[in-house]
Amino acid sequence: MRIYSTVYDDLFRVYGDLHWWPADSKDEVVIGAVLTQNTSWKNVEKAIERLREKGLNSLAAISKCDVKDLAETIRPSGFYNQKAERLIALSKALMERFGGIDSIHDLETAVSFFSPIKGIGQETLDSILLYALDLPVFVMDKYTARFLDRCYGIRGGDIKKDVEGEIKDVERLKNLHAMIVQISKDHCKKVPECDGCPLNTKCEYYGRERRQNAFLHDKD
Structure with missing residues (x-):
């Protein structure tokens, strides 16, 4: 059974194509992936807008930026x-080695470069690989684990690897992650x-709760 394709179709009927990640360039995706750590996307949007106003919304510009000035801008x-220290270090390393993110084309090169950089954990790395570099990886985060467990009873194993094995299309991988994040913010x-x-009739958790409530009601 192609369970993750089913998950995609269920969510797509509700949300359609969310056109995520919102950014004007690949550089902004990388910047946003670092800024979104431990904060809401609304706060990231404010920080990126301030970067745009100062002409600092590129990795080339950030690589030459003063730490204190950048920190104040992304406050x-x-x-x-x-985050300012990490963005500058990342930007300098990328510009020195590749001259820009457009020079990175394959998964092996991208992973070997980004993985050792301080502050680039698995979720941040996968976000960069998928949304900035258009590489077929799935972003596995707390929202995804919680939603798939609750709604479809999917837990354990290597969900990330299983999704990537079933869904090969980059745009579908992007939208699947985006839709899971959205329903997690809206309901789950x-x-x-x-x-x-909109998925409660399919949701295993909701079904259990309803049966439990019905049982308690009958006992009363």
Whole structure:
């Protein structure tokens, strides 16, 4: 059974193509992937807009930026001193080795370059690979693990590898991740808001809750 294609189709009927990641360039995707760590996307948008206003929304510009100036510019993203240092280090390394992100074309090269860089964890790396470099990887995050477990009973194993084995199209991989994040923000939160969720009739968690509530009601 092509379970992840089923998940995609279920979500697509609700959300369609979300056209995620919102960015004006590949550079902005990389910048956003670092800025979004430990903060909301709304805060990242504020920081990126400030970067645009100062002409600092490229890796080339950031590589030449003063740490204090960059930190102040990206202040809305939180942890701004740390993120400024990491963005500058990443940008300098990338510009020195490749001259720009457009020179990175294959997965092996990208992984070998980005993985050792401080502050580039697996989720950030996968976001860059998928959304900036258009490479067929799946972004596995806390939203995905929670949603797939609750709604479809998918847990354990290597979900990331399984998704990549089933779904090869880059645009579908992008949109699957985006849709999972969206429904996680709308309904499948840490404390789920199942009422009104468009997938609650398919959801294993919701079904269990309803059966449990019905059982308790019958006992009363």
